[in-house]
Amino acid sequence: MSLTLLYEDEHLVAIDKPPGLLVHRTQLAAHEDEAALQRLRDQLGRPVWPVHRLDRGTSGVLLFALSSEVASLLGAMFERGQMHKRYLALVRGWPRDAQGLIDHPLARDPELPSTGQPLLEAQTRWRVLDRRDWPLATDPRFSTTRVALLEAEPLQGRRHQIRRHLKHIAHPILGDATHGKGPLNRAVATFLGTQRLWLHAHRLVFTHPLLGTEVALEAVPADAWGPVPPAAAAR
Template sequence: MFSGVVPKLPIIYQDEFLVAINKPHGLLVHRSPIAADADLFAVQLLRDQLGQKVYPVHRLDRKTGGVLLFALNEEMNSFMQQQFQEGKVEKVYHAIVRGYTDDSGIIDYPLKKDDGTIQDAVTDYKTLQRSEMPFAIGKHATSRYSLVELRPKTGRMHQLRKHMAHIFHPIIGDRPHGCNKQNRYFKDMLGMDTMLLHAASITFTHPKFQKGTQVHAPFNPQFSRMINELDFNWIGQPDKA
């Protein structure tokens, strides 16, 4: 997806200490042994684009788009890492999921790490809009979808993906936690081959200026197209923290 022409990353916030991009779906944050097919990475692309070293202060899955924040020096990176570790950074995501979700809810469901360790994991969610489409998938003549706002209260690997699957509303395009029938339909019939999870905003205290800072990322093209395909008309921003 990102081989060949080197893309210019969209910068949505920048000062002399921090920079944030709107990460495209499908772009890895950094090199990973489990993604040997990739040859472009956000860290290297942004470094070359700015002409200086950058430090990712958090991570996004390869197929997740949206706000990705970097520090521009080691001291700032340490300050931001500390805020994340202390739970002082608020992240808001948007997702399109299968079925009609409740108006709001709290998912309190511990998750297991690869080494077997059990970790507490909590996610708040709110339904922004619902849609029913004439997609005959499986035994049903129509398919229902929800556009949801997700606020993770903990930062576990694949937390949002696993939590939405746990309440039987998997994120469209999620593999392996999602619905294979839905994913196949979206790929074959709608030409959509990503995961519909978007990091919409991040809120933190700027370590240098000591003031609340919030960075928003607009939907990437694939997400915007699916918003239209599914007749969602919601174009707002997440609530202010």
């Protein structure tokens, strides 16, 4: 299956990564034959270099370099916070406020206990795009389930930063097996007819490291996300 190309020039290429696809093969998923890097390499007929990562379950904008030199330049831009990223997330419940900033340090490795690990600075801006009330009973006290569509902007690139931060404010992302609730995730998967992590890399904006022009990449979410207000794409 061909990957959808969002942008391509002689230096870099961006794709719309489908949910469930690894960025590249790892020892932790040695049984998986499919990964975005290998599929894109075969599709273009040339080597490609990943410059950032998305969780396997996350869909959306994924950027690759077409040389090791450009990969180094782009990687440094991610490290310096020169890549402006915006995500969409479907979360449990309705946040009380319309927007906010989560300022909560995170341990470097989310797979290990936080105790004993150094805590790294981490902030995520968020705002509510839509509030939904689904005809789905997941709590015996209520006949419906409240869900919010959020736009999230991580100011750093800590591993699982958005997932961990939204759990911290008690609005975990739907479909998050690590930070969410299993019974709710299973009910939502049945209700929507698909099982996935409801996190989507919607926009990535940066200055081209060689051409000096602004590159604005956008991956339109699939129909299963429901209506996304136009304001989310305009910012």
